[in-house]
Amino acid sequence: MTLTKKPESRPAPNSWGLAAGDNPWEYAPAPEATDHIHIEPEYGLFIGNEFRPSKPRKTFTVINPATEEPLARVAHASKADVNRAVGAAHEAHRTVWSKLPGRERAKYLYRIARIMQERSREFAVVESMNSGKPIKESRDVDVPLAAAHFFYYAGWADKLEYAFPNRDPRSLGVAAQVIPWNFPLLMLAWKIAPALAAGNTVVLKPASTTPLTAYLFADVVRQADLPPGVVNIITGPGEIGMELVTHPDVSKVAFTGSTAVGKMIARAVAGSGKKVTLELGGKAANIVFDDAPLDQAIEGIVNGIYFNQGEVCCAGSRLFVQESVYEPLLDKLKARLGTLRVGDPLDKNTDVGAINSAGQLAKVQELVESGIEEGAEIFQPDCELPTRGFFFRPTLFTGVSQSHRIAQEEIFGPVLSVLTFRTPEEAIEKANNTPYGLSAGVWTEKGSRIFKMVNAMRAGVVWANTFNRFDPTSPFGGYKESGYGREGGVHGLGAYLDLSGSGSNGR
C-alpha cells in the first residue's frame, strides 16, 4: 500500500489539520485476488445434501451490486420445493439427528467451524462480491464470527441439561429460518449453529439477492458429511419464505429482517403453536456526553453508522450529542467522513462498499430526500463514486428534529441523523422515543452515568464507549418492535428447545 499526500493543504480547523470534507490521503488500489474463487454458473436448491433444480425448473440471476454484473443463476423454489425441503428436514430429524447423541452432533458442528476457517478467504471474497460489503469487513468480521458461532454452539450440543437444569430440554423439530441480505453468512451461522446444536434440522432461506455464501456453506455441509436433510437451503422471493414458515411440519420459525415482514410472519403463524423468534428493525440512539473521549467517540459513531454501509439493524443511526460539545464533535465527525474510502468492496482499503441492491439504494435516496425536504441540513464528503454499481456517499444530517422521517424510520443505509440534548434525562427521553428497541450506545467517562444510561435504555444491546461489537457468547435481540427472543449465548440456545418440561403440567 502506498500513500501519497495531496500537494495542496488548507488551514487547519481541527485536530487533524483537515478542513471538513477534505481528504489528503490517496491510496493506490489494493484489490483482493479473486482468481481462487469458483462460482458455479447455476445453483440448484440444496435439499438432502444434493443440489437440485427447482420444480418446475426456474432460476433468477444474482448480481454483484458493486458492478451490476451477474454472478450466477440460482434456483427459484416453488411451493413443491418447500414441501420437499421441509420433508427432507423432517425425515432427517425423525430418523437421524434427534437420535444422535449430543456429543456426536457437537463434532459435526466443530467440523463445520473448522472447514469455514479453512475456506475463510473464499467465503470472504464471495461475500463481498455478492453483498457489496468491504472485504476488510467480510474478512475480519463476518467470516470469523460465523465460524466462531459454530464453534461456540458445537460445545453446547452435549450440555443442554446443564444449560437448562430440571427442564428436560428437547429439540423442536424442523426450524424454518429466513435471513436478510446485510450479513448473509453471519446470519446463516446465527440461525443454523444453535438450531443444530439443539438437535433440530433446518430449512434456511437466504435473501434473494445474497444466496451465494449460503450455497458455499452447503458445500461445507457436504464436506463435513452431515447426514442428508439436516441442513437444507432454498432460494426464492419472500412468498417462498412465507410458504416455508407456515408449513405444518415446521415447529420453529426464526426470522431476521424488517419489522413489517416480521409482523406478517408472526400473524401468519399465530395460533399454530410454532415457536417464534424475531430479530427486526432498529433505530439506535448513540449518545455522546460532553465528558466523552471525543476521538474515540468519533470512531464509534463512524463504526456505528457507516459499518457495512449502515445496512445494519442495530446501526447507530440517531446520534445524540450533548450541546456543549456539539460543535467540536461535528467538526471532527465531518472531517472523519472525508477520510472514508468509498468504492470497490474488494479493495482492502475500502471503508464503505456498495449498497446491496438498486431497490435499497432507491429507498436510501428517497429517505435522504425526505430529510432535505423536511428541513434538515445535509452533509456529504466530496468523494468520487464508481460509475457503476449501487453506491451512496456517507451522509449526515444536522438540524434534525424528532418528528423527521430520518429520525423515525429505519433507513438501512450510510445516513446519520444528528440531534442534541442538554441533560441525561432529555437524552433518555429522546433515545427511547421510538417503537424500536434493538440497540443503543453511550459515550462518557463517568462510570455511574454509564450505568444510569444503560439501565434507562429500552434496548436489547447497549454498547458503552464502543459500538457494533458482536460475539457468539453475547445475546443479541430487541425490545419492543425490534422483535423478541435472543440470538447468541445460552439465551440463543433456549430459543431452539422445547423447555416445557416433563412435570405434571409438562408436555
Next chain:
Amino acid sequence: MSPRTRNASRATKRASVLDQRAAQPLATTNGARAQSDRIGVRKTYKLYIGGAFPRTESGRSYEVFGAKGELLANASRGTRKDIREAVRAARKAQAAWGAKTAYNRSQILYRIAELMEGRRDQFVAEVMAAEGMSRARATRAVDAAIDRWVWYAGWADKYPQLIGTVNPVAGSYFNFSVPEPTGVVGVIAPEESSLLGLVSRLAPVIVSGNAAVVIASESRPLPAVTLTEVLATSDVPGGVVNVVTGLRRELVGHLAGHMDVNALDAFGASSDEAATLEEVAVENVKRFVRPPTAGLARYDWMADSAQSPYLVGEYVEIKTVWHPIGS
C-alpha cells in the same frame, strides 16, 4: 354465565352465601339468633385501576352466580375504556415499581401473602361459592395461592442470577446480560381457577417489576376483586396491578391489541381465543404466552410445576451490555 342459573332465587341465596358474617363463621362470637336478626352489609364489587376502586365507566354490571346457580353479586361489566384507563395507570406505575430494589419488591410480595392469610376464611368462602368446592378443597386452593406469593417473593432478588449471564466474549470487553421487566403486561386470568389460577399467573408477572392489567375470570370474578382489596393495602403501589371484570369477549381483544401493552399472558385463554389474540397482539410485536398445549381443563394449579422462575423469564427482556476493558 349460563342462562339456566338466572332462575335462581336471588334474595335468599345471596344473603346466605356471601354476607360477610356467613363468610367468616369462625369469627362470629354472637349467637346464631343475634346473627340472623341483623341485616348484613353487602359489598359492591368494583374494578381496581390505578390503586382506586372505580365502578366501570359504563355504569353496567352483570350477575355472578355460584356453582349451584345462586346469585352471588353483581360485578362490574368493564369496557374498552376501562381497559385503556387500566393500561394508562399501569404504564404510569411501572417505571417506579421496576426501579424499586428487588429486596423491596420481595418484601411487598411477601406482604401480599401476609394480608391474604388474614383474610383466609373470606377467600375460602368466596372460592367455595365461586368454584363449588368443598371447604377442604377451597382451603387447599387458598393456601396454595398464599404460598405462591411467598414462593415468588423469594425469587425477586434471585431470578436475575438464574436468567442473567456474564458472557466471555473474545475480546477485551466486559460483557453481561441482565433481565429487565418488559413493561406493561396484560393477563387473561384463567376462567376456572378464580384465585389460585390468577395468583399463579400474576405473581411471576409483577415480581420482576412489570405492571399488570388483568381481565378477571368472567364467571368467577369475585375472588379476584377481593384480591385487589388485599393488594390495595399491602404496599403494592397503585397501578402496578389493575383488575377489570366483565364479559371477556368485550375486553380481551382490546387488551391484546393495545399499542402500549408490551406482553400478553393468554395462558388463561381458550385455545381458539388465544389464536385470535396472538394475531391481534402482533400489531406492536407483543410478547405472547400461549395456553398449555394440552388445554387448561386438566391443568393442575396445585402442582409445583404451576410455578417456575422461568415463568418470570417470559415477561422480561434480556439486555446485553458491552464495555471495553482498558486503562
